[in-house]
């Protein structure tokens with residue numbers, strides 16, 4: 083029996099990796115333009131990092147984490163997202179003592195035991211950015227603008243919509259929560275089983291429920307945006323003004339809840355309708371309480387994460403061609419002596435920085451030319467016995483389908 087991968091986990095194959103590199107490179111270059119540095123954190127953390135960070139009432143902690151007991155009895159979890167681990171690293175390395183603001187980005191694999199569907203995996207990649215030590219609304223706007231510019235740089239501005247809202251802070255969020263509890267209590271028997279439980283743990287999550295009747299009931303529920311305190315209203319107003327001033331378009335969507343407990347004030351999503359159902363390809367927001375929650379000093383913070391698989395899917399639709407595997411020059415040969423010359427020439431050209439394709443399997447010239455074509459090479463060098471003795475090779479321009487003889491004395495090569 084053949085071995086196989088775990089359901090919901092996937093390979094990224096050589097024919098696709100060019101697109102991945104392209105997207106990841108553009109993101110990294112752009113983030114560095116804004117002053118962000120990469121941080122690499124472990125894929126495995128103590129479970130409490132996520133349980134305390136994401137909140138025990140979140141869907142992720144409740145039912146999606148890959149958690150197991152280590153040999154010494156401690157509970158470990160494969161990271162379901164990046165923020166909690168970056169916050170843990172920020173605190174553990176006392177980064178707040180080094181600079182007043184820390185701008186960090188990360189990329190890597192995340193793990194969630196969800197139902198696999200198109201563009202959604204159980205093992206999936208994210209790129210994210212976190213800004214610590216900034217509470218000004220202009221910082222939220224700058225981070226959102228960076229995310230917006232990323233979609234522009236990969237040609238997806240027209241494919242995504244920025245949705246924006248505010249979830250309030252420690253002052254207005256609790257009051258809103260109890261308002262929401264009162265409202266949903268009045269409709270309790272029609273709520274789904276999950277939501278009846280959420281009513282006691284986190285009524286905000288009911289607004290996120292996908293059950294028909296819950297959506298129906300949620301329609302008339304009080305909205306956070308109508309119940310922000312004065313300072314949250316001012317903060318949100320300045321976020322919007324800053325985005326307006328640099329021409330970043332957005333839509334206000336008061337229904338953004340975000341699945342995680344740690345968000346405060348600004349929340350946003352970049353969504354697309356080009357992947358079937360309305361889908362978020364990036365999401366983030368402010369989380370002023372999380373650093374303290376995980377044992378650090380009170381530190382305002384804001385960040386976002388993007389799902390690379392879904393961005394790759396979207397990118398394929400908009401820019402279908404041009405990311406295949408490429409070599410610059412393919413070397414074909416005829417005969418044993420020519421094979422040795424081809425072997426040396428390939429080595430020399432690669433040392434000079436050219437991407438060279440060649441195989442030494444003694445296939446016919448015709449099948450070598452087929453491989454040259456498949457490799458995407460711009461040029462093919464053809465070495466025959468006759469040419470070898472005359473100190474020349476054939477150079478074929480694969481785009482123009484033209485051939486020239488050029489002087490290249492391969493016999494005198496060491």
Ligand SMILES: [Zn+2]
Pocket residue numbers: 273274275276277288291292293296
């Ligand atoms: Zn429900």
Ligand SMILES: [Zn+2]
Pocket residue numbers: 250251252253254255310311312313314315
């Ligand atoms: Zn407030």
